[in-house]
Amino acid sequence: MSDERRTLTTRQGHPVADNQNTRSIGARGPATMENYHFLEKMSHFDRERIPERVVHARGTTTHGFFEATGKVGDDPIAKFTRAKLFQEDGKRTEVAVRFSTVAGGRDSSEAIRDPRGFAVKFYTEDGNWDLVGNNLGVFFIRDAIKFPDFIHSQKPDPVTFERQVPNRVFDFASQSPESMHMFTLVLSPRGVPASYRTMQGFGVNTYKWVNEAGETMLVKYHWLPKQGVKSWTEEDAAKVQGEVLGVHTKELRDAIDAGDHPEWDLHVQLMSDEDHPELDFDPLDDTKVWPENEFPLHHIGRMVLDRNATNFFAENEQIAFGTGVLVDGLDFSDDKMLVGRTFSYSDTQRHRVGPNYLQLPVNQPKGVANPVATNQRDGQMTYYVDDEGGANPHVNYEPSITGGPAEAPRPAHDEQGPTYNDRLTRRRIPLTADYRQAGERYLLQEDWERDELVKNWVDNLSQCDRPIQERCVWHLLMCEDDYGQRVGEGLGISADDVRGLEPLATQTLSEAEVQRAANLGNNGPRDVNGLVMTHCVPNEHQAQVEYA
Numbered sequence: 001m002s003d004e005r006r007t008l009t010t011r012q013g014h015p016v017a018d019n020q021n022t023r024s025i026g027a028r029g030p031a032t033m034e035n036y037h038f039l040e041k042m043s044h045f046d047r048e049r050i051p052e053r054v055v056h057a058r059g060t061t062t063h064g065f066f067e068a069t070g071k072v073g074d075d076p077i078a079k080f081t082r083a084k085l086f087q088e089d090g091k092r093t094e095v096a097v098r099f100s101t102v103a104g105g106r107d108s109s110e111a112i113r114d115p116r117g118f119a120v121k122f123y124t125e126d127g128n129w130d131l132v133g134n135n136l137g138v139f140f141i142r143d144a145i146k147f148p149d150f151i152h153s154q155k156p157d158p159v160t161f162e163r164q165v166p167n168r169v170f171d172f173a174s175q176s177p178e179s180m181h182m183f184t185l186v187l188s189p190r191g192v193p194a195s196y197r198t199m200q201g202f203g204v205n206t207y208k209w210v211n212e213a214g215e216t217m218l219v220k221y222h223w224l225p226k227q228g229v230k231s232w233t234e235e236d237a238a239k240v241q242g243e244v245l246g247v248h249t250k251e252l253r254d255a256i257d258a259g260d261h262p263e264w265d266l267h268v269q270l271m272s273d274e275d276h277p278e279l280d281f282d283p284l285d286d287t288k289v290w291p292e293n294e295f296p297l298h299h300i301g302r303m304v305l306d307r308n309a310t311n312f313f314a315e316n317e318q319i320a321f322g323t324g325v326l327v328d329g330l331d332f333s334d335d336k337m338l339v340g341r342t343f344s345y346s347d348t349q350r351h352r353v354g355p356n357y358l359q360l361p362v363n364q365p366k367g368v369a370n371p372v373a374t375n376q377r378d379g380q381m382t383y384y385v386d387d388e389g390g391a392n393p394h395v396n397y398e399p400s401i402t403g404g405p406a407e408a409p410r411p412a413h414d415e416q417g418p419t420y421n422d423r424l425t426r427r428r429i430p431l432t433a434d435y436r437q438a439g440e441r442y443l444l445q446e447d448w449e450r451d452e453l454v455k456n457w458v459d460n461l462s463q464c465d466r467p468i469q470e471r472c473v474w475h476l477l478m479c480e481d482d483y484g485q486r487v488g489e490g491l492g493i494s495a496d497d498v499r500g501l502e503p504l505a506t507q508t509l510s511e512a513e514v515q516r517a518a519n520l521g522n523n524g525p526r527d528v529n530g531l532v533m534t535h536c537v538p539n540e541h542q543a544q545v546e547y548a
């Protein structure tokens, strides 16, 4: 051990001469209350935990960089967005990335069937941009108001605390047909990636790009891993879970430490920012993907992760992502999930981390052209005054002629996007199309994925009440004959058994869907000729057990 070890102190700077024995009256007498060292040490320990994330509590943060291509196809990217980080070929921006599971607690198993969070914080010169996505490309619901109910159905039973009770999960699913597409992915092997390095990432929600002239495009983001896509079956995952809970964090950290730096290409899909009556889905609906044969992927950069976190708490527990965190040239769409999410993230972070969470190093902007200068003051754990060293520290308000930060120049185009002329309402989007893409997804899966999907539906639904089973089989038959029939066979439920079910009161079926319901189980396979959807890349089965 080196002689240069530092002297242990309290946070008041007092050297600590004895860290083993509490001060007391005599060696065996009562302890005293004025013992500052003991009080500071113990009371800090008592406050070591902050509330874990209400979702995505189990995760791991890694650092690296994003490098732009400067182009969309043959066009300079400036034609579509003025966001500075994308403009030049080879331009690098520092990133922090947090991968996570959704439903489990902070120490829960990582080898679990669950969507994976894929959240990227870009520390750009214009401030932070967070792209908070997942590995599956779609989501279970399309309106943020359903999120607390959805998450309750996924979390432990409020009475017994049993985790993910199928009767609760599929009770909610059976009443939420928009979730069929996402369940078709989550219950397939894509629901248990073999590692964080071998999964795709998606922004999921539809955003906008804005160019210098104020013209907007709808945009979807895709991260494609250079390591390929690899997944586990339920059996593989069970074996791994029996041995280690934090398998994916360890695998990622070990790879980076060994110099094997994972890399993803960033692609976008673009669509004009207007109504699209020609489409059979709503491009603002996050339960849908945009078919890639119609909306091709454009490569706009790559991301490399090359540095592990050195302090799990400071960099992983306290990092805070949010969908509201955009930079100039990027914007929101009217996707109702996106708007609801944007409230939720910073709201929970003010509660979970504290009102000054943006002063923490991992959340602060880095390398910004304009250093942070706000008039936000005080609150718990204020660490410094933003704009320390500003011209006049007495001015913590704006406007002022005596000092303080002044407004930035207005963008050349401050008005953008479609005009609105409609009444306030609480209606569903008109084009729900809850079944088509789920059915197509089923048909486009590889055989081993489909077999595993059907098995997982049957295993889960076998533990559910009969009305939940019947409604789910009805939904799956609406997606695709073979899908519903195979799950139904596993449960002893035929199309004839469920043909009489009325659509849910919360559903409005299209003409085509009314026809499908009338011919339930006899609609013939959907035509997926030439169709390319997210995940149409090989998914390698990385077996962990011996298969017969």
Ligand code: HEM
Pocket: 052, 053, 054, 055, 056, 059, 098, 099, 100, 116, 117, 118, 119, 132, 133, 134, 139, 143, 144, 145, 147, 202, 203, 204, 205, 286, 319, 320, 321, 337, 340, 341, 344, 345, 348, 349, 352
């Ligand atoms: C209305 C819908 C949603 C709401 C209200 C919501 C809310 C939340 C909340 C409260 C957190 C915890 C944040 C924290 O404590 O720092 C969180 C984390 C997260 N959510 Fe959502 N979420 C929604 C939908 C989604 C969707 C659709 C995705 C994927 C596209 C997603 C991806 C994530 C990720 C990746 C994290 C973890 C971020 C991290 O690693 O710190 N969420 N969400």
